Amino acid sequence: MSFLAILAALGLALRILGMFLILLTIAYLLIAFLTGGPYVPLSPAELDAMLYLAKPQEGELWIDLGSGTGWIGARAARHGARSIGYEINPVLVLLNRLRIRLSGLAGRAEVRQANFWFTDLSKADVVSVYLITYRMPKLQRKLAAELKPGSRVLSVQFPLPDWKPAGKLNNVYLYVVPDKRCQGSTYST
Numbered sequence: 001m002s003f004l005a006i007l008a009a010l011g012l013a014l015r016i017l018g019m020f021l022i023l024l025t026i027a028y029l030l031i032a033f034l035t036g037g038p039y040v041p042l043s044p045a046e047l048d049a050m051l052y053l054a055k056p057q058e059g060e061l062w063i064d065l066g067s068g069t070g071w072i073g074a075r076a077a078r079h080g081a082r083s084i085g086y087e088i089n090p091v092l093v094l095l096n097r098l099r100i101r102l103s104g105l106a107g108r109a110e111v112r113q114a115n116f117w118f119t120d121l122s123k124a125d126v127v128s129v130y131l132i133t134y135r136m137p138k139l140q141r142k143l144a145a146e147l148k149p150g151s152r153v154l155s156v157q158f159p160l161p162d163w164k165p166a167g168k169l170n171n172v173y174l175y176v177v178p179d180k181r182c183q184g185s186t187y188s189t
């Protein structure tokens with residue numbers, strides 16, 4: 001094979017690889033926007049606010065919906081909670097697992113590659129989310145149907161449309177599921 005033929009074959013291979021990567025990116029963005037939102041990490045101030053507002057207790061279960069690289073779950077586990085992150089993007093799940101291993105949090109923090117719309121939240125004491133605004137009504141219905149009284153919900157940037165926040169700090173909304181889902185409580189649906 002001549003040198004020129006090798007160059008042409010390489011060029012073709014690179015073009016195919018480029019097309020594949022572009023298609024993969026488009027597919028990921030489509031999935032992210034349709035399911036819950038693309039990856040955008042929260043800021044350190046927002047992370048601090050989450051911990052301050054939720055005040056996780058030893059042994060509580062903290063579920064992070066759309067956990068990205070697992071920053072929130074790791075902090076929650078360091079504060080004594082058991083954390084489970086649900087993340088749909090396999091690359092982020094790998095980074096999240098790496099973070100758990102490197103920080104020595106195995107056994108206290110875990111990440112599951114899953115679509116969080118199909119997860120059960122009934123055992124959660126704290127649920128954290130950073131989604132996209134048009135997904136909040138659907139999320140609110142899921143939280144209202146599944147969460148137990150006393151559990152806390154933290155949402156970065158976007159409020160739940162009909163629930164009344166129990167607190168807000170650095171762009172993070174806190175909600176507490178009331179004992180009786182009735183008037184005068186911190187949420188109404």
Ligand SMILES: C[S@@+](CC[C@H](N)C(=O)[O-])C[C@H]1O[C@@H](n2cnc3c(N)ncnc32)[C@H](O)[C@@H]1O
Nearest residue numbers: 035036037039040041042066068087088115116
């Ligand atoms: C705005 S990012 C927040 C990432 C992380 N929680 C943080 O604050 O750094 C939203 C994340 O949710 C993930 N996601 C979106 N829809 C999802 C779904 N249905 N199930 C699981 N993860 C989802 C995205 O892949 C993305 O990593």
